[in-house]
Amino acid sequence: MSSTIYSTKCYIKNNPYQLSIRVDSDDANSTNNSLTTDVLEVKFTDISLDNIIPSITRLCFEPINEKKDTIVPEEISLNHLLSVQQLTKAPNKNKRNFNDNNEPIDRNIMVTTMNEPSKQASCATLNTLASENTIQQTPKIRRLGSRRRFFFNQSYIDGETDPIYKTVIKIRYVDVSNLVRWSVKKLEIEVETEDITNELYFNLNLCLSTLEQRPHKLLAFVNPFGGKGKAKVVFEKSVLPIFNAANIAVTTIHTERANQAKEYIMSEDLNDYDGIVCVGGDGMFAELCHGLLLRTSLEANVDIDDPEVNIIRPNLKIGIIPAGSTDAVAFGTTGLNDPVTSALQIIVGETLSIDIATVHNEKGFVSFMAVMLAYGFFGDIIQQSDKWRFLGPLRYDLAGFFQFIRNRSYNSEVTITLSDADLSRTTTTKNHSDVDSESPVLPDFHHLLNNADPKTNNTNQKETPLKILENKILEAKTRFCRKNCETCAIVHTHDTTSIDPLSTIKLEGRYTTINCLNMPGRCAKSKFGMSPYVHLGDGTFDLILVKRSWRTGFLRFLWQVAKDGRLINDLPNVEHYCAREVFIRPKCEHRKALGNLSCDGELISGDEIKIRIHRQVLNIFASGIQFDKIEENNPIENSKKRKCCPLFPKRRREHQQEAT
Incomplete structure (x- = not known):
């Protein structure tokens, strides 16, 4: 059973849509069931944290008219929503605004101000209480070239141009239509009034705040010498912009010698980080794996030289951004060596528990084995x-x-x-x-x-x-x-x-x-x-x-x-x-x-x-191979x-x- 916890009318590419936030739940005792109703009629102004269940919450876009823009997805899982931004844009002079009856409405140079109680509203509900008083505001004028500005001001005085800025909601989300290769897509959503824009912005960010599995601060090690020497370029041009768009703080360390990452992990304080990321090949991943497992063993007073010892799972996760020669770890955990796909799985918080083997010789511990x-x-x-x-x-x-x-x-x-x-x-x-x-x-x-x-x-x-x-x-x-x-x-x-x-x-x-x-x-x-x-x-x-x-x-x-x-x-x-x-x-x-x-x-x-295996003692940011019908293919x-x-x-x- 699907419960709608928020719904409003919006416009995407000039086409009207009904945007709704739904929670899929079969629990008869859930409070969400009381909200179930016709999507095209329901309209809520706030969301409660108690109604949001991240794993089964989704954004739905239903076209109001028969014409449907194929670029707009039917639904976006909350887990795949990356970021929400509120932008101010100049309107398209050919765009029309519509009222509830799909008739053109007049654009008034009026803005709604928030009253004092709205500032003290509960953060859990993020109510946007509109004031009953409205005041006239001076419209903003776009800054143009000197000659264009002159004619623009003249036309504005004559009432021939309407230079009102429009506030839109820009969302970035993960497109998983391809089960293996993920990508980032974006949508710009417009609504009828400024109040609804604020409502939608705060409610979407409230939904994002419930995704506790996502990392907020990462430590990244970049190996500029591994593979074909492309790790630095891959990280700065393809990966780091995605992390920044998702509001993830990244501390970057460019390694200059072998085992530098391993020594840093074993000696420095890592309590402020939600995960560690390696940008390079399988050798770089092995460094992070050794540093993290050895640090955990030392903190737990585990004798790693004992061949029969059972190692302990670390609390931190490791993410792999493939930029090496073979990238066997990335291929084995995601299905391909695409840096964007791996970065998105890190942001979304996909977790995969893998086995690690200990290797001992006649003298004691030698190495951990992750691949071969x-x-x-x-x-x-x-x-x-x-x-x-x-x-x-x-x-x-x-x-x-x-x-x-x-x-x-x-x-x-x-x-x-x-x-x-x-x-x-x-x-x-x-x-x-x-x-x-x-x-x-x-x-x-x-x-x-x-x-x-x-x-x-x-x-x-x-x-x-x-x-x-x-x-x-x-x-x-x-x-x-x-x-x-x-x-x-x-x-x-x-x-x-x-x-x-x-x-x-x-x-x-x-x-x-x-x-x-x-x-x-x-x-x-x-x-x-x-x-x-x-x-x-x-x-x-x-x-x-x-x-x-x-x-x-x-x-x-x-x-x-x-x-x-x-x-x-x-x-x-x-x-x-x-x-x-x-x-x-x-x-x-x-x-x-x-x-x-x-x-x-x-x-x-x-x-x-x-060689002795240890079951699921390392968590990494990966989804696993997503070939749902690999035997048929x-x-x-x-x-x-x-x-x-x-x-x-x-x-x-x-x-x-x-x-x-």
Whole structure:
């Protein structure tokens, strides 16, 4: 049921509209229900704070005439209203004012003054009480050039021109018609009298004052050297004007060296800020993430060097304005790397809770992982690209080509701990002769089933545990993480002090790369990322192992990641797990034969690495991916039926057989 708490007639682009502020509520006991009536007849002069519910309040524009301006939206959610301004403008000489009967009315040079009691009116209702006394005022004359001013004054004296200024309400709002890319739009609203203008202005600002989730003061770190060096220009020309229009105070710090933002966050007072914003790439976000989490751990006396410690969620949120080389964090949390979209989501106060993993070596704490930890190929790329920084972003492509030619692999031991809920999302390669090649199974799960309770393998059961597991895998592997994700909302409980032996898998072999992903890894060069179905807040991360193979086999993996990462599990040299803990121990006799470890684009070291996930311990300003119908737009079945690349001859033959 919709309740109208304010309504008035207005004019937009010379067209009359009925503007109303409505609250959608189904509560029968709500006081708003008593206000429900015909929108075209109701007219209120004040609003009470008790009647405003920010999440379900909206502005509605209904055309009075049949002609409707398509630029004017039918409704604007209060959460998407950015700012309200009261402006004075010179009238258009061709514009006409109308009375309630849609007839032209005479413009009198009369203004209404406020009486003394109106100044003492309650701020909660913001009543605009009009005085009964009106006085004549001298009209304002526009200041023109000397010759034009002379003729203008003569025409005014002759009564041929009416130079009255008009007061209009200018609103800026967020256009979310595109579910992914947000934009700012504005409307100029005119009403019949000055009193109604004041009413509308105060009532709209009263509605804005109820949006408590919005930040009022932000601390922004700008990295002028990251990516292509465009962060400063992006912030000053595209982002800062939007913050200023939304009346958000921003304290800006341009970093001059690495870890400057991290040190500032750990040492300075941040109580005056509602959030911290990074303008740059994934490395800049990692600095803010480390500084905020480490500061919170120190204040709570948490021993961060303990691999089994549970970190605490900070009170401040982090916003990301993408201006880097890959912007994997922005792609993974908003769907694209658009600075305007990210800025608007910060202003609106969109909040997303994401998982963060701790990385420990044999000496203690090493790093936090927000996006990806890599051992082998991708770590070698980071190590090589650091030597070629003078080449800019091109260094990553050259380093990748160099490491691909080398085609190195590393003997490693990997121990994977699966949570209870993760068993239904674990997928691996299908390389067992005793199982159907079309069914994804765990390589070592047959051994686990044989060691389990015999009662669970009763032949009288309708389905074997392995078959049930396969059904759960096939059902869960096509679920994307999106806004208001149901998977991330489910609370998984498990004992962090003990490990179930049935949920632990130990692998050993030669791997070209070992990747732990907490985000999909989307970027401009990978539409879906390396792990498209990883969830941001479910307390798990994906582990992707690429076994040693010929260059053509690894090239197939790289090609599939770039084109459609949803199908990498079809490759024979790829193993894919969903875990809450991973232990990586390289097994090389000589240190020079060890691969490089990188975490979120930064090199780390250690003979033994443990990665442990912490569920939803960081809040960021983001909405999540807003593809409401992403499966329909990009179904995995359609991807499999498309024409295959020559790099996949086996799959090409299968499709040819299906076609015949």
